[in-house]
Amino acid sequence: MIVAESKPIKELLEMVKDFKKILVVGCKGCVTVCNVGGAKEAAILASTLRISGRKEGRDLVVGEHTLERQCDPEYISELKDIVEDYDAVISLACGVGPQFLSEGYPHKKVFPGVNTKFMGGAVEHGVWAERCAGCGTCAIHLFGGLCPIARCSKSLLNGPCGGSSHGKCEISKEVDCIWDMIVNKMMEQDRLDELVQFRPPKNWTTARDGGPRKMIREELVK
Amino acid sequence: MDDFKPQIVAFCCANCASSAAKVSHGMKKALPDNIKIVQVPCTGRIETLHLLKPFEEGADGVYVAGCQEDSCQYISGITKAAKRVEQVKGILEGLSIEPERIEVFHMSAGKGQEFVEVADRMVNTVKGLGPVLTA
Numbered sequence: 444m445i446v447a448e449s450k451p452i453k454e455l456l457e458m459v460k461d462f463k464k465i466l467v468v469g470c471k472g473c474v475t476v477c478n479v480g481g482a483k484e485a486a487i488l489a490s491t492l493r494i495s496g497r498k499e500g501r502d503l504v505v506g507e508h509t510l511e512r513q514c515d516p517e518y519i520s521e522l523k524d525i526v527e528d529y530d531a532v533i534s535l536a537c538g539v540g541p542q543f544l545s546e547g548y549p550h551k552k553v554f555p556g557v558n559t560k561f562m563g564g565a566v567e568h569g570v571w572a573e574r575c576a577g578c579g580t581c582a583i584h585l586f587g588g589l590c591p592i593a594r595c596s597k598s599l600l601n602g603p604c605g606g607s608s609h610g611k612c613e614i615s616k617e618v619d620c621i622w623d624m625i626v627n628k629m630m631e632q633d634r635l636d637e638l639v640q641f642r643p644p645k646n647w648t649t650a651r652d653g654g655p656r657k658m659i660r661e662e663l664v665k
Numbered sequence: 666m667d668d669f670k671p672q673i674v675a676f677c678c679a680n681c682a683s684s685a686a687k688v689s690h691g692m693k694k695a696l697p698d699n700i701k702i703v704q705v706p707c708t709g710r711i712e713t714l715h716l717l718k719p720f721e722e723g724a725d726g727v728y729v730a731g732c733q734e735d736s737c738q739y740i741s742g743i744t745k746a747a748k749r750v751e752q753v754k755g756i757l758e759g760l761s762i763e764p765e766r767i768e769v770f771h772m773s774a775g776k777g778q779e780f781v782e783v784a785d786r787m788v789n790t791v792k793g794l795g796p797v798l799t800a
């Protein structure tokens with residue numbers, strides 16, 4: 444999933460300080476799963492904004508609505524009869540959501556309610572960790588099913604580096620050295636020889652280095 | 666400020682705090698009349714939104730009265746509630762509202778005197794802070 448975290452409330456208040464009618468839009472996708480932008484969190488932010496209005500003596504109208512997803516135009520259009528009643532919209536989706544809302548309702552001022560962090564998963568309840576860097580050419584099978592691009596601090600494809608110590612990365616004792624894990628995994632699977640095979644340099648044009656990306660599936664295009 | 670009578674909502678665990686309330690009633694200890702009690706089967710059921718809503722609706726303070734940490738009937742109910750109270754304290758601070766307006770208290774079923782003392786303490790704290798409205 445895409446993992447995000449709430450923006451500090453002070454930052455959000457500053458963003459919307461000039462508006463009296465604010466719509467908080469949640470998303471039932473990734474941000475619901477990582478407990479930052481679903482219906483529950485939309486209700487919490489809406490309530491927080493109303494309390495702020497009460498404290499400041501402002502006549503603030505705050506609405507809340509949660510869409511199935513904010514990354515598909517058909518769900519964005521669900522807001523067309525609702526959004527007109529508001530001056531500003533706060534999206535609690537990942538960075539995709541506020542952009543789709545801005546494109547769908549170009550005359551509305553749309554604000555991001557969360558900071559999008561990374562693609563990852565829940566390693567325990569309430570703890571998420573990065574697992575994918577979206578490089579566009581997945582090669583985790585070459586590394587024992589572990590991604591050195593997302594999980595090595597240097598994204599090394601030929602680690603470990605000299606900063607690996609007792610299974611930890613030099614940047615922090617909290618960070619596992621993924622190359623230590625890769626080598627151990629390959630040894631367990633009796634595949635260590637695969638790590639010394641010559642491989643050409645990775646083609647990074649499929650990653651962000653190739654500019655903004657787009658994917659077209661001709662069989663799906665109408 | 667002397668005339669200010671804070672409105673306070675108390676979320677009380679049905680197992681410990683509510684039993685303490687009954688004991689206090691038996692002891693003829695009166696609870697302040699500006700405390701509104703919301704009884705819950707377990708304080709672990711109290712969501713962040715439940716704690717915010719009273720402030721939205723006009724309350725000046727909120728508290729959770731639940732079990733001792735080591736004697737929750739549902740094992741971790743009061744621990745979860747305490748974490749949510751901490752979260753709401755953070756939200757209130759973000760709004761420049763005093764975090765002391767929300768607290769969590771641990772109590773045993775037989776502590777009727779403590780139940781009333783906690784209520785009085787909360788009333789006094791919030792009365793000292795004044796109303797939420799600053800404008």
